Amino acid sequence: MKKIKILLTGANGQLGQCLLHLGGFSEIVDWVPTDYDELDITNREEVLNFVNSYTPDYIINCAAYTAVDQAEKEYDKALRINADGPENLAIAAKSANIPLIHISTDYVFSGQSFKPYVETDKPDPQGAYGKTKLAGEEVLLKTGGKIIIVRTSWLYSEYGKNFFLTMLRLGKDKQSIGVVADQIGSPTYAGDLATGLMKIVQYDALHEGWLSAPEIYHFCNTGVASWYDLSVAVMEIAGSTCEVKPLSTEQYPLPAPRPAYSILDTARFRNIFWPEIPYWRSSLRCCHEKYELLTHRI
Secondary structure, three states, X not given: OOOEEEEEEOOOXXXXXXXXXXXXXXXXXXXXXXXXXXXXXXXXXXXXXXXXXXXXXEEEEOOOOOXXXXXXXXXXXXXXXXXXXXXXXXXXXXXXXXXEEEXXXXXXXXXXXXXXXXXXXXXXXXXXXXXXXXXXXXXXXXHOOOEEEEEEOOEEOOOOOOHHHHHHHHHHHOOEEEEEOOOEEOOEEHHHXXXXXXXXXXXXXXXXXXXXXXXXXXXXXXXXXXXXXXXXXXXXXXXXOOEEEEXXXXXXXXXXXXXXXXXXXXXXXXXXXXXXXXXXXXXXXXXXXXXXXXXXXX
């Protein structure tokens, strides 16, 4: 069986690492992993030449400017990476007649809803990061071709820098910490998102012609939590005695606004690709086990 060749951008990030280390796919996938040093997605000519040279069957774009607060100061830089880069990848993918899977975010919404966001809800980003990610979505929809946009939320993993790893560190160094308790969402393990993305690839490989126009899906782990709930769960799983105290958003001001409500409705994704997406607490335990193995603690 011919291997599926996938061009992966942002390969050094946490989602990219989870994809590359995803078990069960090494026999069917030939990865072409890239980060900025190998491929500058903001350079259209470079992207076109790269895709023409490597002739991938799919592109998965995990490259993104994700520094939410810094984006308020570096809007133009964030826009280049989050909008110009995806546009270049979409143009190359359309030229090669291959699918592009692009990762977006709950930050494209206002966060002021009281029911889970569905794919057709009107975006209304409140900060620079969300605005640049929405710009990326819009340019992909305009470019057209075989485009799949996957919005996710509260991503963490055993790799890189993220909330989970920060809580583990603070749990060792501090006797108590304060964490915001009035922002709620669905913590999402990047390992599960990686599995979800590969299920899309498998579905596409088995259903030729199903993807005739750009599609948007929501993916996150099932269940709901606040940042405080997530922090308490991390401390419990890690066996930390660090006390977590609830804070309000007003008590923990940051340069960029955070959505108060970030629940994404995943029914569309579950109906097509993965009926039983794992519950967030189960995935958090799984992530911690992999972190322990990765750091040789087991």
